[in-house]
Amino acid sequence: MFSAFFGNYILNKGLVSAEDLSKVLKNQKETRLKLGVLAINAGFMNAIQVQEIHELQAKMDKRFGELAIEKNYLSKEQLDLILKQQKSEHLILAQALIDENLMSMSTFEKELVEYKSTHSLTDEQFDALKDGNVDIVVNTFLSFEEDHEMSNYYRDYVSLLFKNIIRFIDSDVRIEAAEAISSMQSPYMFTQKITGETQLVTSIVGDSETLITFAGKYADETFTTMDAYAKDSIGEFLNLHNGLFTVNMSNRGIELDLTVQACQENTTLKADKVFYRIPFYLSFGEFDLVIGL
Numbered sequence: 001m002f003s004a005f006f007g008n009y010i011l012n013k014g015l016v017s018a019e020d021l022s023k024v025l026k027n028q029k030e031t032r033l034k035l036g037v038l039a040i041n042a043g044f045m046n047a048i049q050v051q052e053i054h055e056l057q058a059k060m061d062k063r064f065g066e067l068a069i070e071k072n073y074l075s076k077e078q079l080d081l082i083l084k085q086q087k088s089e090h091l092i093l094a095q096a097l098i099d100e101n102l103m104s105m106s107t108f109e110k111e112l113v114e115y116k117s118t119h120s121l122t123d124e125q126f127d128a129l130k131d132g133n134v135d136i137v138v139n140t141f142l143s144f145e146e147d148h149e150m151s152n153y154y155r156d157y158v159s160l161l162f163k164n165i166i167r168f169i170d171s172d173v174r175i176e177a178a179e180a181i182s183s184m185q186s187p188y189m190f191t192q193k194i195t196g197e198t199q200l201v202t203s204i205v206g207d208s209e210t211l212i213t214f215a216g217k218y219a220d221e222t223f224t225t226m227d228a229y230a231k232d233s234i235g236e237f238l239n240l241h242n243g244l245f246t247v248n249m250s251n252r253g254i255e256l257d258l259t260v261q262a263c264q265e266n267t268t269l270k271a272d273k274v275f276y277r278i279p280f281y282l283s284f285g286e287f288d289l290v291i292g293l
Contacts, residue, residue, distance in 0.1 A: 003093045004174035024096045035064045038082040049073045090130045134162045172283040178276040184269040196256035203290040210285030235261040
């Protein structure tokens with residue numbers, strides 16, 4: 001997550017080219033192994049157990065390590081051990097930039113300070129970004145015109161989506177500020193309504209190329225066209241995410257239901273009320289989350 005935000009910053013400053021940044025991020029992803037792989041390599045878990053934890057993450061908004069401990073597949077000591085093996089993302093990024101002769105350590109450190117200053121980040125917010133604390137990052141980068149309660153509702157939704165993108169689609173993800181809109185044209189719009197004590201319309205919006213890749217990553221298949229299977233995959237992801245969101249809200253005493261998800265092609269969103277467009281940038285393209293009442 002940090003690499004996506006900071007990488008875009010140094011790209012926009014002209015310190016690296018898009019090609020060089022893509023290469024660095026690819027190398028970094030190969031270097032920073034996921035916890036499941038580390039647990040198998042250490043002999044603490046087997047592949048079936050790791051797959052079970054991944055499937056549980058589709059039902060619960062919990063980290064891999066937390067679920068592995070609950071299932072008694074890992075002890076706290078074993079988790080701490082493999083977490084230490086999973087090096088800090090920002091340090092791996094620094095090493096990758098240095099190894100490719102794109103930046104010195106002193107320049108990297110200087111740019112970190114300037115990035116923090118440019119975005120007016122507190123020490124806590126900057127540490128959260130480096131540590132991958134999604135909740136604090138979302139609260140830092142997103143603001144809404146709604147009242148405090150509704151704004152928190154939106155942020156909770158976006159924060160969970162951010163986590164689910166990392167878990168199921170792509171770890172190189174960043175967001176930009178929410179934009180209030182009343183209309184929007186889109187090649188593809190996947191929509192599901194959340195009903196109950198609070199109403200919410202949610203949509204994943206994007207072009208065919210990005211969403212076809214998105215669908216393939218979620219289904220662990222290769223799609224070449226936006227056929228029925230690709231559409232079903234994106235719809236299933238949206239339904240999974242919204243299902244997890246309703247579970248989280250139920251745990252807070254707010255009962256919600258879901259309508260059947262739908263896909264529209266070459267459509268225009270027109271709303272009487274304000275909707276918000278939140279851009280999500282992945283390693284393979286961009287899609288928008290559109291939410292509103």
